[in-house]
Amino acid sequence: MSQLNAVTQDLMTRRTYVSRLGLSLTGALVGLPLLSQAAPAILPAATSLPDELEKALKAKEPLIVMVSLAGCPFCKMARESHLSPMQKQGFPIVQVDMRSELPVKGFNGQMQTHDQCVKQWRVSIAPTLIFLGPKGQELVERMEGGYLPDFYGAYLDERIALARKSLRS
Known part of the structure; x- marks a missing residue:
């Protein structure tokens, strides 16, 4: 039975890792457009x-x-x-x-x-x-x-x- 628990525990650890990896990648992809947008170029406004x-x-x-x-x-x-x-x-x-x-x-x-x-x-x-x-x-x-x-x-x-x-x- 302990061998079965070890396999189950190992499987759960892998699923958790893959799930967390997927969430991390999704979060990175969602934030990617924000990172790729540089600050807008600004010209000085005419004052005089x-x-x-x-x-x-x-x-x-x-x-x-x-x-x-x-x-x-x-x-x-x-x-x-x-x-x-x-x-x-x-x-x-x-x-x-x-x-x-x-x-x-x-x-x-x-x-x-x-x-x-x-x-x-x-x-x-x-x-x-x-x-x-x-x-x-x-x-x-x-x-x-x-x-x-x-x-x-x-x-x-x-x-x-x-x-x-x-x-x-």
Whole structure:
């Protein structure tokens, strides 16, 4: 009988182990999407366009303003894949949000909301990138929409090169 108890005990230990292993793996798989999501890329919100432009021009760069919309997947792609890494390397980029009540000082010296600024610029598509130079003038054609993800970086590089050329002429 003791041999039967030992076999039963061994079988119960194996079942417990397999059951606990299954629960552990299930828990890990449920939590996996949370681990794979990195912190979202964030660009600094524009607070004073004249000051931000002045810093950009001192660095001999155009100021890139990303007009964004909360929840926009194309905005997220542009921000995470291109703009945030550039901004971390020191490139002057700020974000203005459609429908946002955040205050921003405009080029006329007046305070307005991000949304008012977007309407003043007549932006209706997110994302839109605006490349600004002296006195807040647009240096090159805007980048509107998401473009093809594989080519977004190439279009962005081209616009930056043209904006730099315009600054130097």
